[in-house]
Each structure stands twice: as structure tokens, then as C-alpha cells.
Amino acid sequence: MPIRRxxxxxxxxxxxxxxxxxxxxxxxxxxRMERPYVILGVSASLDGRISLGPGRTLMDLDQRDDVLGTxxxxxxxxxxxxxxxxxxxxxEGSGMLVKEGAELRELEPFKxxxxxxxxDFLPPDILNKPGRTGWLVAVDGRGRLRSGYTGEEDKPxxxxxxxxxxxxxxxxxxxxxxxxxxxGEERVDLELALKKMKEKLGAKNVLTSSGxxxxxxxxxxxxxxxxxxxxxxxxxxxxxxxxxxxxxxLGEDEWPVFLQHMDTKVCWDGHIFTxxxxxxx
Numbered sequence: 365m366p367i368r369r370x371x372x373x374x375x376x377x378x379x380x381x382x383x384x385x386x387x388x389x390x391x392x393x394x395x396r397m398e399r400p401y402v403i404l405g406v407s408a409s410l411d412g413r414i415s416l417g418p419g420r421t422l423m424d425l426d427q428r429d430d431v432l433g434t435x436x437x438x439x440x441x442x443x444x445x446x447x448x449x450x451x452x453x454x455x456e457g458s459g460m461l462v463k464e465g466a467e468l469r470e471l472e473p474f475k476x477x478x479x480x481x482x483x484d485f486l487p488p489d490i491l492n493k494p495g496r497t498g499w500l501v502a503v504d505g506r507g508r509l510r511s512g513y514t515g516e517e518d519k520p521x522x523x524x525x526x527x528x529x530x531x532x533x534x535x536x537x538x539x540x541x542x543x544x545x546x547x548g549e550e551r552v553d554l555e556l557a558l559k560k561m562k563e564k565l566g567a568k569n570v571l572t573s574s575g576x577x578x579x580x581x582x583x584x585x586x587x588x589x590x591x592x593x594x595x596x597x598x599x600x601x602x603x604x605x606x607x608x609x610x611x612x613x614l615g616e617d618e619w620p621v622f623l624q625h626m627d628t629k630v631c632w633d634g635h636i637f638t639x640x641x642x643x644x645x
Contacts, residue, residue, distance in 0.1 A: 399558035400453065400567045402582060405445045405592040406575040407433045412608045413600035414575040419463050431598045441594055442573070451571035453561055454519070455501040457578035459606075462508045469510040471532040478531035484545050485538055486564060490520050499565060503578060505552040507533035512540045522565075524557045526550060554587055580611030583621050583642070590641050591623065597634030 408414050409432065416428055433441065445451075462468075474481070490496075497518040502509050507529035515521030523537060523544040528551070537544050545564065547557035561567040572578065582588040593608070614620065623640035630636050 398562065399555065399587065400562050400570045401449070401589050402558065402570045402572070402587055403445065403449055403451065403590045403592070404575070404579050404582070404588055405442060405571060405573055405594075406579065406608060407438070407441070407594040407596060408575065408608050409596055409598045409600040411599045411601065413602060413605045414608060415606045416600060417602060418604040418606065419465075421463055422460055424463075432596055433594065437594075441592075442571075445571060445592060449569045449571060451569040452498045452565065452567040453501050453570040454498065455503065455524075455570050455572045455574070455578075457572075457574040457576070458502055458504045458506075458508050459577065460574055461502065461511075466508075468508055471510065471530075471536050474531040474535040478534075481531050481534040481538070482527055482546060484560070484564065485534070486543050486545075487541060490541065490543055491565075493520070496520065499561075499567070501561070501570075503552050503554075503557070503574075505529070505548065505550075510536065512536075512542070514540060514542055524552050526552050554581060554585060558587060575608045576606040576610045580609040583609055584611045586642075586644075588642055590639070592637070592639050595636040595638065 406414060414432070416432075495518055499522050500515045500519045501522045501524060503524045505524070505526040505528070507525060509523060510533070513521055521542055523542060525534070525544050525546055526548040527546055528549060534544065545557060545560045547553040547560060558570065561570065572582075579588070622643040624643050626639045626641055628636065628638040
């Protein structure tokens with residue numbers, strides 16, 4: 365076991381030994397953060413695949429996808445996460461909604477001064493809307509989400525974009541009354557975006573079901589705090605099929621991210637529900 369991991373668990377054991385509690389029953393200390401607490405809740409095959417194949421979005425689901433959870437099972441899974449964490453933000457990656465390489469909706473060119481568009485857009489009537497309980501947030505660094513979807517009655521849609529998106533995309537969002545926050549130059553700076561969501565939206569907890577690249581980026585950057593995985597008794601395989609955490613390979617001097625096991629439940633039908641917290645240095 366690597367030295368820093370041994371030290372962490374030895375120190376935790378010593379602390380808990382004095383209180384008579386076990387590691388598995390003790391919640392890790394919560395440190396005050398400049399960003400919201402981020403939770404991942406995801407369903408996967410036993411070999412860690414989160415989809416039946418590459419390039420599949422929520423629009424492509426069919427009966428086979430029930431092996432990773434029926435609608436009722438998803439509602440139960442996320443209902444319990446919602447009851448535990450009460451997230452103000454439900455955040456997803458654009459890859460869940462738009463296929464990579466898909467033909468995008470053509471937008472009318474913006475003819476005015478584009479400078480004003482590259483400022484955060486939070487209309488007061490949406491920000492202060494009576495009955496609003498949270499936000500549906502899409503990470504869309506390249507400006508690919510162009511459906512005009514405005515969210516649910518109590519959860520408005522909000523886009524996280526980078527400064528590289530074209531002005532016509534931002535103007536399109538403004539015309540549709542869809543709020544957005546800008547963070548990062550070429551791609552969304554997730555750390556800055558999370559800080560903005562805490563500062564401007566008052567978000568304390570963020571829940572995402574996006575495994576793959578978004579989960580990999582959050583984990584790699586130290587922005588993920590808790591992980592819930594629903595393992596299903598199936599094996600999918602595939603060389604290009606999305607996996608739980610997709611990120612660049614570790615460098616020669618980089619360490620893996622260590623997790624602390626909190627709980628596991630094995631069901632009679634072979635499903636495994638497991639929960640981990642991310643170990644901080």
C-alpha cells in the first residue's frame with residue numbers, strides 16, 4: 365500500500381480508536397469548501413461500462429438499456445440520493461444529450477457587439493422565481509446544446525459554457541431565456557464553474573449521473589467528493605464503450621485517486637450498491 369494511503373488510514377484508525385468507532389461507520393471530516401459538495405450517482409455493468417456502446421445519448425435508449433436500470437429503478441436510486449443530499453444542482457455532461465460529431469442546429473449570425481454576450485447571464489425573473497427548487501445544469505463547453513430546452517417548472521435549465529463558444533450560441537440562449545455561466549477559455553473550467561454556482565446560485569450540493577469524461581475530469585481535478593455506484597449483473601465489454609471514469613492516463617509521477625469505502629449492499633438479484641468518499645491529501 366502506498367505510503368500516503370497507509371498514513372491516512374493509520375491516522376483515521378487512531379482517531380476512531382479513541383472514540384470507540386469503526387472506520388466504516390464514521391463519516392469523514394467535512395472541510396469548508398469554496399465550491400459545492402459534488403456527488404456522483406451512476407449505474408454501470410460489472411465491467412464498469414455505463415452505456416451499451418459508444419455515442420449513445422439519452423435519446424437513443426431502447427429496451428436493452430434496462431439492463432443498466434429501468435426508469436422505476438433510476439427514480440428510486442436518485443430519489444434516495446436526493447433525500448440524503450438535497451442537491452440544488454443536477455449537473456450533466458453534453459455527451460449525454462448530443463452525439464459527438466452530430467450535425468448541429470444552425471443559428472442565425474449575431475450582428476451586434478458580442479462583448480456583452482461573454483458575461484454571465486442570470487435573468488432576475490428566473491433567479492428569483494417563486495417555487496424554484498434547484499437547477500438543471502449542462503456542461504457545454506463547445507456550444508453544442510441547441511434544443512432550446514428551458515428546464516422544468518421548478519428547475520430551470522442553465523448552461524456552463526467556455527469563452528470559445530460562438531456569439532450566436534450565447535445570443536440564442538439569451539433569446540430563449542436560458543441562463544448561462546462562463547468559465548474557462550477553450551473548455552469549461554469545472555473548478556471555476558463550481559465556485560460560480562456556489563457564489564451566484566447558492567448551491568451547496570451538486571449531483572451528477574454523468575460518468576465517463578465528466579466524472580473522470582471531476583475526479584482528476586479533485587472536485588468529486590462522494591461516489592455511489594449501482595453495479596448491475598451484466599458484462600457489456602467494448603473498446604470504445606464509455607466507462608465509469610474516463611481521463612488521461614496517469615503520468616509517471618502521478619498517484620491514483622484513493623477512495624474510502626462507506627457502505628455496500630448486495631441484493632438477492634445480483635445488483636450491488638456501493639458508496640465511497642474521495643480521500644483528500
